[in-house]
Amino acid sequence: MKRWIAFLPLAALLVLGGLFAAYGLRHDPRYIPNARVGQAMPDAVLPPLSGGAPVRLSSVVQPATLVNFYASWCAPCIQEEPTLMALKAEGVRIVGVAWKDDPQKTRAHLAQHGDPYALTLVDRDGRTGVDFGVSGVPETYLIGADGKILAKVAEPLTADSAEQLLERSGGKR
Structure with a gap:
């Protein structure tokens, strides 16, 4: 009887391993939740990077x-800079939110890579990002006229993904 008890931890480990394997086989690792899409944008108050009142x-x-969440320490954010600059040149309004970043490093990043933002706000503690549902940067949200989040892209914007995102706005640029 004592020998059987010695195998209980091994049996429990095998059962847990089987459960995790079953979940992993049905789980899409590329799935990114869009829980906030269709809901009102969180109405945060943030300080501008340029200084002044929140x-x-x-x-x-x-x-x-x-609304583009980015950071100076984020390599994929640098990848999307040319797309953001092209959107700015087309007249698309982009509000940048420097997420969990040091303002000095953010300024240096924008000076080096270009500033595609009409306004840059600072989310130093990341709370606004959490309210939006940011899981990592870069993430870009399309906000409609009624203040609702129309769509979300949770990867570096490309010309194609930016075009698809803006199509959700009803052609308004």
């Missing part, structure tokens, strides 16, 4: 505004 995010968002 700004209510809803007051700077216009129809078809992109």
Whole structure:
């Protein structure tokens, strides 16, 4: 009887391993939750990178505004810079949110790679990102005229993904 008890931990480990394997085989690792899409944008108040009084995010968002969460320490954020600069040249309004970043490093990043943002806000503690549902940077949200999140891209923007994102705005740029 004592020998049987010695195998209980091994049996439990095998059962847990089987459960995790079953979950892993049915789980899509590329799935990114869009829980906030279709809901009102969180109405955060954040300080602008340029200094001055904190700004209510809803007051700077216009129809078809992109809210882009990024950081100076984020390599994929550098990948999407050319796309963001091209969108700015097309007249697309982009509000940048420096997520969990040092403002000095953010300024240096924008000076080095270009500044595609109409306004850059600072989310130093990351709370606004959490409210939006940010799981990592870069993430870009399309905000509609009514303040609702119309769509989300949770990877570096490319010309194609940016075009698909802006199509959700109803053609308003």
